[in-house]
Amino acid sequence: MSVSVHVAGVGSTSFGSHPNRTLQSLAVEAARAALADSNIPMDRIGCVFVGNFVGGIMTGQELLGPIVAADLGLANVAAVKVEAACASSSAAVRIGHDLVRADAEEAVLVVGVERLTGAPREALTTAMTAAIDLGSEGHAGLTFPGFWGLVMARHMHLYGTTREQVAAVAVKNRRFGANNPLAQFQKPISLEEVIASPPVADPIRRFDCCPATDGAAAVVLTSEALARRFVSPSVRVAASVLVNGPVRVTDYREITSHDGTVNAARRAYQAAGVGPQDIDVAELHDCFSIAEIVDSEDLGFFAAGEGGPNILREATKRNSKVVINPSGGLLSKGHPTGATGCGQIYEVVMQLRGQHPNQVPQARWGLTHNGGGTAAAVTVHILQSP
Amino acid sequence: MSVSVHVAGVGSTSFGSHPNRTLQSLAVEAARAALADSNIPMDRIGCVFVGNFVGGIMTGQELLGPIVAADLGLANVAAVKVEAACASSSAAVRIGHDLVRADAEEAVLVVGVERLTGAPREALTTAMTAAIDLGSEGHAGLTFPGFWGLVMARHMHLYGTTREQVAAVAVKNRRFGANNPLAQFQKPISLEEVIASPPVADPIRRFDCCPATDGAAAVVLTSEALARRFVSPSVRVAASVLVNGPVRVTDYREITSHDGTVNAARRAYQAAGVGPQDIDVAELHDCFSIAEIVDSEDLGFFAAGEGGPNILREATKRNSKVVINPSGGLLSKGHPTGATGCGQIYEVVMQLRGQHPNQVPQARWGLTHNGGGTAAAVTVHILQSP
Numbered sequence: 001m002s003v004s005v006h007v008a009g010v011g012s013t014s015f016g017s018h019p020n021r022t023l024q025s026l027a028v029e030a031a032r033a034a035l036a037d038s039n040i041p042m043d044r045i046g047c048v049f050v051g052n053f054v055g056g057i058m059t060g061q062e063l064l065g066p067i068v069a070a071d072l073g074l075a076n077v078a079a080v081k082v083e084a085a086c087a088s089s090s091a092a093v094r095i096g097h098d099l100v101r102a103d104a105e106e107a108v109l110v111v112g113v114e115r116l117t118g119a120p121r122e123a124l125t126t127a128m129t130a131a132i133d134l135g136s137e138g139h140a141g142l143t144f145p146g147f148w149g150l151v152m153a154r155h156m157h158l159y160g161t162t163r164e165q166v167a168a169v170a171v172k173n174r175r176f177g178a179n180n181p182l183a184q185f186q187k188p189i190s191l192e193e194v195i196a197s198p199p200v201a202d203p204i205r206r207f208d209c210c211p212a213t214d215g216a217a218a219v220v221l222t223s224e225a226l227a228r229r230f231v232s233p234s235v236r237v238a239a240s241v242l243v244n245g246p247v248r249v250t251d252y253r254e255i256t257s258h259d260g261t262v263n264a265a266r267r268a269y270q271a272a273g274v275g276p277q278d279i280d281v282a283e284l285h286d287c288f289s290i291a292e293i294v295d296s297e298d299l300g301f302f303a304a305g306e307g308g309p310n311i312l313r314e315a316t317k318r319n320s321k322v323v324i325n326p327s328g329g330l331l332s333k334g335h336p337t338g339a340t341g342c343g344q345i346y347e348v349v350m351q352l353r354g355q356h357p358n359q360v361p362q363a364r365w366g367l368t369h370n371g372g373g374t375a376a377a378v379t380v381h382i383l384q385s386p
Numbered sequence: 387m388s389v390s391v392h393v394a395g396v397g398s399t400s401f402g403s404h405p406n407r408t409l410q411s412l413a414v415e416a417a418r419a420a421l422a423d424s425n426i427p428m429d430r431i432g433c434v435f436v437g438n439f440v441g442g443i444m445t446g447q448e449l450l451g452p453i454v455a456a457d458l459g460l461a462n463v464a465a466v467k468v469e470a471a472c473a474s475s476s477a478a479v480r481i482g483h484d485l486v487r488a489d490a491e492e493a494v495l496v497v498g499v500e501r502l503t504g505a506p507r508e509a510l511t512t513a514m515t516a517a518i519d520l521g522s523e524g525h526a527g528l529t530f531p532g533f534w535g536l537v538m539a540r541h542m543h544l545y546g547t548t549r550e551q552v553a554a555v556a557v558k559n560r561r562f563g564a565n566n567p568l569a570q571f572q573k574p575i576s577l578e579e580v581i582a583s584p585p586v587a588d589p590i591r592r593f594d595c596c597p598a599t600d601g602a603a604a605v606v607l608t609s610e611a612l613a614r615r616f617v618s619p620s621v622r623v624a625a626s627v628l629v630n631g632p633v634r635v636t637d638y639r640e641i642t643s644h645d646g647t648v649n650a651a652r653r654a655y656q657a658a659g660v661g662p663q664d665i666d667v668a669e670l671h672d673c674f675s676i677a678e679i680v681d682s683e684d685l686g687f688f689a690a691g692e693g694g695p696n697i698l699r700e701a702t703k704r705n706s707k708v709v710i711n712p713s714g715g716l717l718s719k720g721h722p723t724g725a726t727g728c729g730q731i732y733e734v735v736m737q738l739r740g741q742h743p744n745q746v747p748q749a750r751w752g753l754t755h756n757g758g759g760t761a762a763a764v765t766v767h768i769l770q771s772p
Contacts, residue, residue, distance in 0.1 A: 022521050048630075056442040060524075062516035063471045066630040066762035070637070076649050078628040079763065080477045083467040085449045091466045095481060102488030130448035135408050138446075242464040244434075244452040251456070263462050376452035377465065 004224035005100045006234040007383065008107070009038025010346040011218045015334035016184040017117045018214040023055050026216035027068045027113040030342075034218035035072075035109065039230045044107040044222075048072075048079040049096055051089025051112035052338035053372075054127040055081075059115055068111060083338075084242070085131035085372030086287065088112060089217070090341025090379035096221045097240035106223050112339035113216040124212055128337075131373040137248055144287065145209060147249065147374050149201035152290035155256045156203070159305030161293065163203065165312040167194035169289040170207050170331050172317060176358050177328025184213055184334030194289075208289040213334030217342035219349075233386035235352045238272035238365075240381050247376040260378035261298035261369065268380040269300075274365055276300030279322045279382075281351045281360045283344035284369040286329040295369055296324060299380070318358060326351070326358040344368040345381060352385035390610035391486045392620040393769065394493070395424025396732040397604045401720035402570040403503045404600035409441050412602035413454045413499040416728075420604035421458075421495065425616045430493040430608075434458070434465040435482055437475025437498035438724035439758075440513040441467075445501055454497060469724075470628075471517035471758030472673065474498060475603070476727025476765035482607045483626035492609050498725035499602040510598055514723075517759040523634055530673065531595060533635065533760050535587035538676035541642045542589070545691030547679065549589065551698040553580035555675040556593050556717050558703060562744050563714025570599055570720030580675075594675040599720030603728035605735075619772035621738050624658035624751075626767050633762040646764035647684035647755065654766035655686075660751055662686030665708045665768075667737045667746045669730035670755040672715040681755055682710060685766070704744060712737070712744040730754040731767060738771035 011033025013026050027050060035042065050064040061067075065079035082092035089112025096108035116124060125143055132138040132147075155161045171191055177183035189207060197206040227234040245260025246252050252259075269275050276299060284299065286292035293307035301322055302310050310316065316324040327333045327347040330340060348366035350356040366383045397419025399412050413436060421428065436450040447453075451465035468478035475498025482494035502510060511529055518524040518533075541547045557577050563569035575593060583592040613620040631646025632638050638645075655661050662685060670685065672678035679693035687708055688696050696702065702710040713719045713733040716726060734752035736742040752769045 024519070024521070053448060054442060056440060056516055057446065057448075059520070060443065060512065060516055061520050062439060062443075062469055063518075063633070063759045063762060065470055066759060067519055067633050069630045070633045070762070074630070075645075076629040076653075078477070078480060079470070079630045080474075080481070080628075081469040083448055083469060084451055084465070088466075091464070094464060095466070095485075098490045099481075099484055099488065102485065102490035104484045104488035104490070126446065130442055130446055132449075133410070133453055134445070134447050135410070242466075243462040244455045244460070244465045247449070247453050247456045259461075267462075373449045373452060376449060376456070 003101050003103050005097050005237040006222055006224060006227040007219055007349050008040050008222040008227055008231040008234055009034045009220040010349045011037055012182055012343060012346045013216045014182050015213050015215040015336055019118055023059055023061055023113050023115055024067050024071055027111045028071045030216035030218040031072055031109060031111045034220050038220040040107050040220055040222055045109050046077055046105040047108045048077055049092035049110045050081045051092040052081050053083060053085050053088050054130060057127045057130060084377040086337045087341055087370045087372030087377045087379050088338040090370040091242050093219055094240045094242040094379055097237055100221050100223055106226050108221045110342060111218040112342035114336035114338040115214045116212040117214050133247055145201035145204055148288040148290055149204045151255050152203050158256055161308035163195055165308030166289045167191050168312045169292045170194045173325050173329040173331040176326050177332025179357050180328050183328040183332050184211055185332045204288055210287050210330040210335040213336040215336035215339045217339045217346045219342050219345050233353050235349050236384040238382040238384045239268035241268045242379045244377055245375045256294060258298055258375035260375040261295055264378045264380040265299045268382050272382040279365050279367045280363040281323050282367040283325055283327055283347050285371040286325055286331050287335060299369060323360045341370040344370060348383050352383055389487050389489050391483050391623040392608055392610060392613035393605055393735050394426050394608040394613055394617040394620055395420045395606040396735045397423055398568055398729060398732045399602045400568050401599050401601040401722055405504055409445055409447055409499050409501055410453050410457055413497045414457045416602035416604040417458055417495060417497045420606050424606040426493050426606055426608055431495050432463055432491040433494045434463055435478035435496045436467045437478040438467050439469060439471050439474050440516060443513045443516060470763040472723045473727055473756045473758030473763045473765050474724040476756040477628050477763060479605055480626045480628040480765055483623055486607050486609055492612050494607045496728060497604040498728035500722035500724040501600045502598040503600050519633055531587035531590055534674040534676055535590045537641050538589050544642055547694035549581055551694030552675045553577050554698045555678045556580045559711050559715040559717040562712050563718025565743050566714050569714040569718050570597055571718045590674055596673050596716040596721040599722040601722035601725050603725045603732045605728050605731050619739055621735050622770040624768040624770045625654035627654045628765045630763055631761045642680060644684055644761035646761040647681055650764045650766040651685045654768050658768040665751050665753045666749040667709050668753040669711055669713055669733050671757040672711055672717050673721060685755060709746045727756040730756060734769050738769055
């Protein structure tokens, strides 16, 4: 038996700098908002999944599942932390989705949370490297800006992608973010400013990078039966996919296309019965400007090598088909790693309900794409408007 | 629809000191052993859950789900880390169980792993404190020996439990461990040695404490249909329960009985259709000697206050009903936190197959009890012999 799964409610803190806030206080704020938004009674919640990546390394706090559940007033529920690096909370959504879909649970709460600001840059780099195999590439000194610098250089070499095309991603997403009250960066930026910003990992420059961010976002998943009884409007989860891909650069056939994204997207389109041409709005994992180009190609929005030209000629801005990252994306909304996956679902749900500050007109199909490690854990969710 | 869930295979590294081994190499060793033991073809595995508590804090490595899956040769599976402090891997078993039971997956691999030896004592204490709410009790200086010291003093005060009765737990478990080749401690210990060992958190002494341990253990869960086709002998999972309990000492009505254990046990007995009197063998969470007494009372093996006298008169040794911790328990086998839950299931499965070095004669029903934090996350599993 297979149950139709719905997003009954979403909630989010603002993304940015939240000094003096604990992980659990951010998580509880987002969770309470999602529960209130859902209208689902608390005693229907059987599972609480807290998506979090480096809470242990950055703050020393683990056991977030039981702590957040207890602080919400939930007793005798199954509460755990789920970790898949930067895809932690969307991976948790996939598990919760499967439990509801198979009728093992009628309602599941997923909260993503992270605290990253205020630490010395070296500490942050070390923490992020927890998602690289320390026995091989971590030991050799690979970092995430380093990985994406390799990808960008190779994409430029293979396809003639230009510096301007890549910078245009940051410009577009900063413009969207300036109109999203939840976003960390609220000011537009010019092509020239991106290109002139200090180098980080050549050819990547500072404004090609997402910031360190604090925040939490939450999603309540429920069965169609419970959604009909309590929820209005509810967004249907047409596909929820999590796959693993290669965990080391040396395992890639070609680093400008990521098996995890390609395979997750193929499965998600098949499950939902739609294709990339049907998607109206997508929130994808633009941890660096070049990532949006690579991911939008791997998701089938553009052919390989055509992401750059399309983005520069503004094919993915509002009122165009498909609109990518109208939240501002990780580049502008921010990247509280463990919270990002739920944050993307929050944004797409708002779009499909017609309640987004950067509303895509008549958005019917939305997609989220969230990656952990070097595309080692990839989720794709496809959501359908009420 | 509800599918009968079976433990198709188990595997384990030895528990003890494994310097120079990475988390992933230990996890892969245990996982390969479990997969080989199960006889289930690799391509049937749809999910990999890695139970781990402080891998981030102690080693800097996260993303263990995709890394372990990739190193096993698995692609396009859903692979995540699950964390619930010292109950991480048994909590992951509960999620895997629910996915198989609801027919969402036909086979799930759960691996628990931890590396704790070799670190300075302060670093280890800090890491373990990640399972205490740092904003309240952690900030006030509570540690796990401190918590269990409070519990022991209160149990002695309320019930007249004696120093000798508590020490008898360590003596019994060390004797069992001396005959378990997987155990960290291989030498028996006397009542006098326990009582004369240095104080840690009064009235707890050194030999009342489990050691720091490295190790991994793994479990393959599968549907009855797949078990019939591939597995012999297979052990049925009659109950798999995870509940959250109070996360702070100040939330307890009485610290000598733990709601998490009481509620998880009640649900598990109900699901399995058996009671504590039916259990032949139990592996329970004796992180400190006093914990075995408290837990055995909360699990219904003894009435409140009667755990101490029963253990001193050797009611729970081999050939007695019920035999508790014939593996040697956490006190003697060791406590590689994230691996402990799967390690307990490994031990009970061996008992129910009649293959254990400390075999309980005619063992038909086995129970495991695993706790995270101050009984903030508790699992109870009930297993039935083939």
